[in-house]
Amino acid sequence: MSLTNPDKQKCTLLIVDDDTLFGDSVRHLFDDENTVVTTANTVGAARILCSQNAYDVVLLDNNLPDGSGLELMPDILNLNDHAKIILVTAFPTFDSAVKAIKNGAYDYISKPVDMEELQTTVERAFQASRLEAVEQVARYQNDKQRREAVLVGFKNPQFGIADLIMRAAASTAPVLITGETGTGKNVIAKLIHHSGHSVTSPIININCAALPETLIESELFGVEKGAFTGATQTRKGLFELADGGSLFLDEIGEMPATLQAKMLTALEDRSIRRVGGDKDRAINVRIIAATNAEPEKAIESGRFRKDLFYRLSVIRIHLPPLRERLEDLPDLCAHFIEHFAPNRRVAIPDYEMERLQSYHFPGNVRELRNIIERCLILHEGTEIYPSQIVDLHSPPVPAITTNGSMNGHSGDVVKDALSKGMTLPELERQYILAVYERNRNNIARASNDLGISFSTMKRKLQSFGVR
Numbered sequence: 001m002s003l004t005n006p007d008k009q010k011c012t013l014l015i016v017d018d019d020t021l022f023g024d025s026v027r028h029l030f031d032d033e034n035t036v037v038t039t040a041n042t043v044g045a046a047r048i049l050c051s052q053n054a055y056d057v058v059l060l061d062n063n064l065p066d067g068s069g070l071e072l073m074p075d076i077l078n079l080n081d082h083a084k085i086i087l088v089t090a091f092p093t094f095d096s097a098v099k100a101i102k103n104g105a106y107d108y109i110s111k112p113v114d115m116e117e118l119q120t121t122v123e124r125a126f127q128a129s130r131l132e133a134v135e136q137v138a139r140y141q142n143d144k145q146r147r148e149a150v151l152v153g154f155k156n157p158q159f160g161i162a163d164l165i166m167r168a169a170a171s172t173a174p175v176l177i178t179g180e181t182g183t184g185k186n187v188i189a190k191l192i193h194h195s196g197h198s199v200t201s202p203i204i205n206i207n208c209a210a211l212p213e214t215l216i217e218s219e220l221f222g223v224e225k226g227a228f229t230g231a232t233q234t235r236k237g238l239f240e241l242a243d244g245g246s247l248f249l250d251e252i253g254e255m256p257a258t259l260q261a262k263m264l265t266a267l268e269d270r271s272i273r274r275v276g277g278d279k280d281r282a283i284n285v286r287i288i289a290a291t292n293a294e295p296e297k298a299i300e301s302g303r304f305r306k307d308l309f310y311r312l313s314v315i316r317i318h319l320p321p322l323r324e325r326l327e328d329l330p331d332l333c334a335h336f337i338e339h340f341a342p343n344r345r346v347a348i349p350d351y352e353m354e355r356l357q358s359y360h361f362p363g364n365v366r367e368l369r370n371i372i373e374r375c376l377i378l379h380e381g382t383e384i385y386p387s388q389i390v391d392l393h394s395p396p397v398p399a400i401t402t403n404g405s406m407n408g409h410s411g412d413v414v415k416d417a418l419s420k421g422m423t424l425p426e427l428e429r430q431y432i433l434a435v436y437e438r439n440r441n442n443i444a445r446a447s448n449d450l451g452i453s454f455s456t457m458k459r460k461l462q463s464f465g466v467r
């Protein structure tokens with residue numbers, strides 16, 4: 001009898017039975033590379049094992065030499081309330097079965113044991129235990145996000161952002177968040193969800209740029225078995241899975257045109273139909289969408305439906321770039337220092353903070369976060385010096401706008417190209433690569449900024465030998 005279970009990843013089964021022959025045959029049935037089986041012959045031995053290990057499933061005989069399984073059950077559950085206990089009783093009566101379940105048994109089976117029934121029952125218990133573990137992780141992550149969902153910055157009442165966020169949280173209307181890359185669109189989406197929903201409400205993220213066009217529809221609306229080759233099972237879509245919570249549609253500007261029409265119908269009718277299905281299903285989901293493209297331009301160029309835009313932007317929150325809200329720098333810096341070095345007392349000297357305020361932050365808050373993280377690694381003392389990391393005197397990297405033009409610097413680019421006698425394809429190549437790099441090699445965002453399609457961008461990069 002081993003008192004430790006070093007392999008935590010595997011499923012764990014404890015058999016408590018004084019009939020060693022029975023114990024051995026059950027052990028043979030389940031002992032494989034995925035399952036660790038342990039046996040105990042008495043209540044005493046089982047108690048010691050349970051005080052030292054957490055078992056997923058306990059197969060517990062009711063008649064043991066030193067006591068009854070039924071009485072041991074509360075002790076096991078006290079030590080590990082996630083254990084699924086299957087009580088094995090000689091002659092189960094209705095009353096004893098009810099008592100077993102009342103005491104916390106997951107299930108019970110009768111002796112003489114039918115091995116097939118036993119196998120099915122134990123496997124079902126493992127399945128339930130696995131599902132519970134997955135749900136627990138999801139709940140933990142949700143909880144963690146919730147605790148972290150505090151508004152940092154947006155102090156300037158002139159923008160009215162903080163107020164708008166609170167209003168959005170209090171309503172169920174669709175929200176559209178816009179702003180340059182790194183301004184905090186994802187952060188604000190989560191904040192709106194967590195401020196307005198209960199702990200158990202899900203928030204499901206879907207990145208419209210990351211899913212292939214062929215998958216995005218079934219991913220969102222679900223699919224009925226047999227709808228197309230490969231649809232071997234009926235599957236709920238994200239709309240259904242987000243029921244009672246929020247669906248965060250990130251990079252909405254990348255949503256394919258066909259899907260934009262279906263999305264509009266879903267939002268207007270507040271119902272969806274699974275791919276291959278013939279039934280409309282009501283949805284109760286709050287939609288939060290985000291894009292770093294300027295929607296007005298995408299509408300003008302015909303890439304985005306005007307009607308969908310109006311439907312999505314009942315509440316529109318535009319996050320200004322960090323260079324336009326430098327008053328938020330001290331709070332954001334303090335937030336990131338606390339995040340990356342919770343146990344260190346670190347400050348940024350005033351003169352350094354002033355220097356930082358002269359920087360243009362092309363990568364916005366994401367860039368500031370990276371700067372602070374790097375400073376904390378490089379400077380071990382009680383002060384950090386961001387100016388040593390960023391080149392504060394470099395000419396501002398032109399702010400990339402969504403139509404791909406570079407604010408205020410297009411003249412320089414052209415001048416440079418002229419002086420070098422650059423060919424048009426070379427100018428195009430350099431410009432595309434600059435925008436690609438500025439978007440941290442994210443094809444979707446870069447193509448968005450350049451006003452070209454995802455596939456054109458991919459093709460261009462391939463032709464430059466980049467991807």
Ligand SMILES: Nc1ncnc2c1ncn2[C@@H]1O[C@H](COP(=O)(O)OP(=O)(O)OP(=O)(O)O)[C@@H](O)[C@H]1O
Nearest residue numbers: 152153180181182183184185186187292365366369
């Ligand atoms: N107000 C904020 N408070 C705390 N952290 C923030 C804030 N805004 C942004 N950040 C941090 O900056 C980083 C970028 O934020 P986020 O991902 O929300 O930006 P985004 O606008 O969605 O960017 P993209 O357009 O590239 O998707 C994240 O690491 C986030 O934690």
Ligand SMILES: [Mg+2]
Nearest residue numbers: 185186250290
């Ligand atoms: Mg984002």
